Amino acid sequence: MIVRPHLCVRLIALLLCAGRTVGAQPPADSSLAMSFGRRPPDVRGVAVDARMAADLALGIGSTFRLSSTPDGLPETVVVAAIFEPRADPAEISRTAYRVRLHLDHLQQLTGSVDRVDRFALRVNSANRQAGIGSAALVDSAIARVNHVAFGFRAYRSSDIAVQSSRTFLVVERFHRAIGVITVVASAVFLLCLLLLTVEERRRQIAALRLMGISSTTIIRGIVFEAALVSLLGSLIGVGIGWTASALVNWHYQAVYRTPLAFALITPGIVAFAAGLSLCLGTLAGAIAAWRLVRQPPLQLLGR
């Protein structure tokens, strides 16, 4: 198993001493490479996130001071790398900056010597080749760790992922509920409009009936027209939706400074919207046409 320890302690004090940029190249000894077996350099290198670098005008080689408490003894560090954090929806509303340090450096800075928050474990892939399934390997590893564990527990990564994605499941359910309400509202609106549009043509329908055109032909014509109107409306709606989603993405990506997409128009969504609109339009057209053709033509003319 490969063991990768993590210590995630928030550095509550970030004392900026000198945002000095000394050059584009990182100092030779300050990169975030492994430093086991050799003495750490006097000024340790850290990696800062791109947002922090932009806001505080930090570049490769800039130095600043770090401390774990506001009144703690600060330590001067040098920016060895600037990283773009992985776009994570769970972190989107958090505005805290991120600094990455070597594990021993953070342990020493926070006084948490020989302590970590968690270990990430990867099961040995050699066993997988021996025919043991990946899930079984993970289960067996978890059972073994938990058997010997004292004061800690092992969890499957996918279980943790499920737990941490709960926020998005709730938001998704909320969006779906709002979607249901808006679909009902749009459906009523569409039905109303199409009924009115068809009813407005009472005289025209009466004339067609008097000319001898059958009720079926009239209904078919009206339904076809309603379907066409619904389809055209859907196309315009897709255009408006696309523009709106582009605006939403542009706005929120700027607000949260993230490449995440906030609104997505997928072929499935387009098909659902167009299909629903077509069904409702056709239904409304059929109902309105049936209501009109069952009345005598002269009554439609108001005679």
Add this chain to the structure above:
Amino acid sequence: MRASLSFATLRHHPARTLLAIAGIAVAAALLLDMVMLATGMTDSFRSLLLVRGYQLRVAPKGTLPFDSEATIEGADRIVATLRSMNNIVAVSPVLGASITLPDNPLSSTFAIGIEPRVQGDYAVESGADLDPGAPLRVHAQGLSTRSLGSQVISAVVSSRFLERSRHAIGDTITIAAGIDAQLREVRTSRRVVIRGVARFHYVPDETPVMAISLGELRALLGNNYRDRVSLVMAQVATNDSTSVESARLQIAEAIPKVTAISTETAIRQVEERLSYFRQLAFVLGAISLSMGFLLVSTILAMSVNERRGEIAVMRAIGVQRTSVLGMVMLESVSLAAVGTVTGMLLGVLTARWLNTILGDFPGLPPSFEFFVWSATATARSMALLLVAGVLAGIIPAWNAASMPVVHALREEAVG
């Protein structure tokens, strides 16, 4: 006459009228929900923060309360300084930490250390509250630990704690801190009797939590926490925002290594984090208003078109323009009013449904609500939709009133 004519027109096309009312009702329900969403979070959060009257929170510098694991060092002096301030009437220090429950189905729990007399974190629902005096004495049981003593201390826990630890009020359990995984030992442990079950105001429902006295928790956590707290809550004598802000500034000046946060600042911070919901509420509210407006205006425009002949005859026999205008406007207001009232009822039901969905949001206290009904929100939504209905009726009503009578009569006669 105007009213009877308007209602006759609406009754003449029942399907159309019902559909229009249904459309306006759904739009009104959505609008009410969005107004409730936009204002509810703030109201709910404010009442949550002020549940025990503490208007100020003092947190480690640069952090929000319990937003990180950071703690305030030199806490006792800070608490003493705050208590010495004239305008502060109550100070409640809180320390939060994760502790271990050896040999328990619930391996660890979140614990808060509080001063029972001034605590503002929970309300006891059953059993008894913490009693800092007169601890019970029983024998510590076989753990390979350095026990802090044989005295049993009191604890108040959440119902989730009881459920997951499979204990009940009156049970005695062991809590511990400082795990040495290699020696398989906990550094310190304590016997605790569960005195009561409480509703914790600021802890999510799904999190098991235990409250013990601040001193006991500090002793359990060891020397590093001897003089530390996570948060201090302070109550200002007068509740107006100027006094609170003045006290906040005074604290910031007297104790520079902490951040003093007023209720209003905390609300602003939360609003920033949940700004998505406010913006969504604004967009959907605007859409539902436009939908109500379009629906009323379309229906009235078509209704007026259908009745050109009838309106022309009315005008020809001497009915005033203002009467025609009033008749169409009355139709518009009636549709909007009936739809809005129906929509308000529908809105309250849908808000409950949506609130249940968002209630599953992880990390939120159970009493936090997204949709909070208020008379103001309802009145605002109704007023907005009624105004939209009136505005939507203006153009069709004007068209009806200013119709050229002779031309319309000829059209009606000739076809």
